[in-house]
Amino acid sequence: MRKLIVSPAPHVHGNESTRKIMLDVIIALAPSMLVAVYFFGLSAIMLLAVSVAACVGLEYLIQKYMFKKQPTVSDLSAVVTGVLIALNLPPTAPWWIAVIGAVMAIGVIKMTFGGLGHNIFNPAIVARVFLLISFPVIMTDWTIPTSWFRPGVDAVTGATPLALINEGLAQGQTVEQILAQHDLSYGQMLFARVGGSAGEASALALIIGFIYLLVRRVIRPHIPVTIILTVAVMTGIFWLIDPTRYTDPLFNILTGGLLLGSIFMATDYVTSPMATKGMVIYGIGIGVITVLIRYFGAYPEGVSFAILIMNSIVPLLNKYIKPARFGKEVKHA
Amino acid sequence: MGTTFIFTVVVLSVLGLLLAVVLFLVAKKFRVEEDPLIDEIEATMPGANCGGCGFAGCRAFAEACVKSRSLDGKFCPVGGNAVMQKVSAKLGVAMEEKAPMVAVVRCNGTCANRARTTQYDGSSSCRIMNTLYGGDTACRYGCLGCGDCEKACQFGAIKVNPETLIPEVDEDRCTACGACVKACPKGIIELRNKGPKNRRVYVSCMNQDKGGIARKACTAACIGCRKCEKTCPFGAITVENNLAYIDFNKCKICRKCVAECPTGAIHAVNFPPKPAAAPAAPTAAPAAETPKE
Amino acid sequence: MRRTFSMGGVHPNDCKISADSAIEIFPLPQRMYISMSQHLGAPAKPLVQRGDKVKTGQMIGASAGFISANIHSSVSGTVAAVEPYADLAGNPVMHVVIDVEGDEWEESIDRTPDTVREITLGPAEIIKRIADCGIVGMGGASFPTHVKLSPPPGKKAEFLIINGAECEPYLTSDYRLMVEHPEEVLLGARIMMKALGVTKGYIGIEDNKPAAIEAMRKLTSSAYTEIEVVPLKKKYPQGGEKQLIDAVTGRKVPSMGLPIDTGVVVQNVGTSFAVYEAVQKNKPLFEGVMTITGRCLPAQHNFLVRTGTTFDRILEHVGGVPQNVAKIISGGPMMGKAVSNLSAATVKSSSSLLLLTEDQTLRRAESECIRCGKCVQACPMGLEPYLLNKLSRAGRMEDLEDHKVYDCIECGCCMFTCPANIPLLDYIRTGKADVMRIMRSRPKK
Incomplete structure (x- = not known):
């Protein structure tokens, strides 16, 4: 008699896999990668390659020789981390910065906690913050994409719009004066003509990736939408109070990696809440902390810190914010 | 500057003093009077917290002993008589000596003896497999091989042999805590008398099907033929529901039944090898006399 | 916007490849193995002994308690044995084994093809008839129907919902019943509404079955106006009682509660058909529609199978088990039971035999939870x-x-x-x- 397979129900599977999800995230990041390569040319390609290779290689080595188990790099999660690290670096950053970022992200944050699924913090965010604090000069030496047709050849180095604003305000200028002085317009921010990390260069590319993730049902819109709405509402209030001291909402949304952070890093499965209500609280928290850091903190940019801080309370959110259950509780014996 | 400094020191000192008083009062008010004997007895316990005694852990056992001032029905299988003697001395009450026990796996359904009839594709858990169906062989009484016993054992004393898919007990490590007995959904594992020089005889089968069906499912099954029952000079063997059972309190380990069993379902362990079988190491062959563990 | 249940759910490929195969009558086998435990609750007590002659429809097992059901012979012949026989999971269950001789039915059963529309029995008589005829839920849980139609004291039913969702992939037995016997299904619903004393009924059908929706609508717009057809957006598990009530009425069964707590009784299409046959034709439940399907099979079938036919026999009839079959499931792929013993026999609520190949069903290696939610x-x-x-x-x-x-x-x-x-x-x-x-x-x- 042939041997039949026996197992408990269900007997079919929806064909989703970790690998497919990660591949979708990589595809969603493709527009941003292409924009980065287009503007910054070889240096962007080099950063992407080094960062991905370092992340994947490190994960492989640690799993194989320290954990002594079958490496799971084929799930592509390390590739996603690598791409995100590269997109968070200034395009002019030296290659070893990417390696240090990878060591921090994979070696320290992901693997010490037990690998994929166990890390408390988003590895790419930690890498970015770690590098920002450790190498402030390199990490804030942003390149302004000068031309659509001369990728990275004679790029002008400068500061990010948010840093320019912070500097200007410190010198007693008004927001309007600063914007005019540095020739900053929304069109430029949307289509990548402002200084910033490789991934922040084009808001449009990030939004295309966001739409792709939504269509493929990889992420749900709750976290990015609440972050952006919170930032818009909070900055809107400040801006209405004093437009000379505070930047307007649209400016805040389009700059400083808010889109990159909220779409690709705050939504990281492992470090974001499971229940819808928890997601909303998490999103609001990131938005509020971002605005507070931007307006009142020492750093011009707050998204990374905000995500990091909110990452740390995700276990609490998962514990106390439960999904809506079906049907009311009735008293029973 | 000076005033700030003094002010800080004063405030902190007063605050510390106040809190210390509060702590002192609270500790006094909510102090739990405990018999120091509990701590003493707990210290003599093995500290495995295995629950083999029937209490939640060693502390719970110690509390129960002190509370009832009696050792009736209380025995620590891990510590054995040695520990119980100490407890009995501390408490000043009599204890009951118990013969050391060991876990015995009563299934002979190795891969060689018992063919797989289906392929199980569920979670590797005997319990889940057991709720689903009779098992992946034609014997629905036998070991499922997913190792729930191994997972339950906190002493590393029972391990599923990857070749036979039957668990094997490490007698030196086994404390007879009974965790595996509870974990096995088929009730195959039994705590049996360790026996003189660890020698014992038992029926390594739980199959209650009629002889023909049992034999078809597993070549080493007990077929309930009653030969052993007739042979036993001590009346230690009973056959019920087509299955023989050896009462270890009556068994004198004469091994007459072992030779009589037509399927080799009766195992005798830790006897010196017969002159013919020279190698000292037990082999994996399912012959009747071969030590199984 | 089509209605559906409010939270969760998945969208498996519905694979209704047997939807266009009309119901065929499955030939009588030579030996029947009728289980005494075909329902939730206490197994029935066998009423016959070896050597007894039985007729088709004769009661051979008596209900043994409040939650239990009568068992009737599905064939005529001689009882060969009353003994434990292995069920689909290999566990022994008391069976009555009958050697089939001819097909002589009990005289009390109305075998004419006419549809009997007039309901003459009163509520109490209907429930008694349903209990006598051993009707159980055909949706899978096999809960005795007469128990469900007798709400506990203090609880009052307001609606009856007929479950035509058939949300499990592959299954088409309910669909075929709705398309081929829509009036009988609705009559069954009408009978149960009378028994419950309710005036409003619904039949929820997923929108991947437009022919069934149309067949039902044709009747509910004219003769059966008290019953409303509710098309539902395809989503699994729409056929779950709590989900169906939510989808159709928006009411939510409380945690640990029963459907009756929201004033609703849910019955499956197959049950409704069986109720019609029991009450109007005096025919006990001893046969049901089964889908025999799988992409590896050369042809897809919907059979009217007598209870107690062995799986072996059914598979032999459709041309044997193809070589590449890895798993045979009794029921749907989401909640059905994997069959380990092919000599087991069908029971009242058997709705399908589904044959899957290894690549369709083998589980893949488990990896770390990525907390995707x-x-x-x-x-x-x-x-x-x-x-x-x-x-x-x-x-x-x-x-x-x-x-x-x-x-x-x-x-x-x-x-x-x-x-x-x-x-x-x-x-x-x-x-x-x-x-x-x-x-x-x-x-x-």
């Missing part, structure tokens, strides 16, 4: 499967109870959707069983 989103009961799985593996019963493991309907959505292939339901199911046992053992207040 897809299981939480897919759970139609709003539970947290990832957490329940962990708690169950750790044996934390109090925490499992706090997280309402007892509300799990074991639909399998969590496991279906899990990208890490974690066998969530395997462990949740055992954890639920443990928690339910602990809860039952507690003294009632």
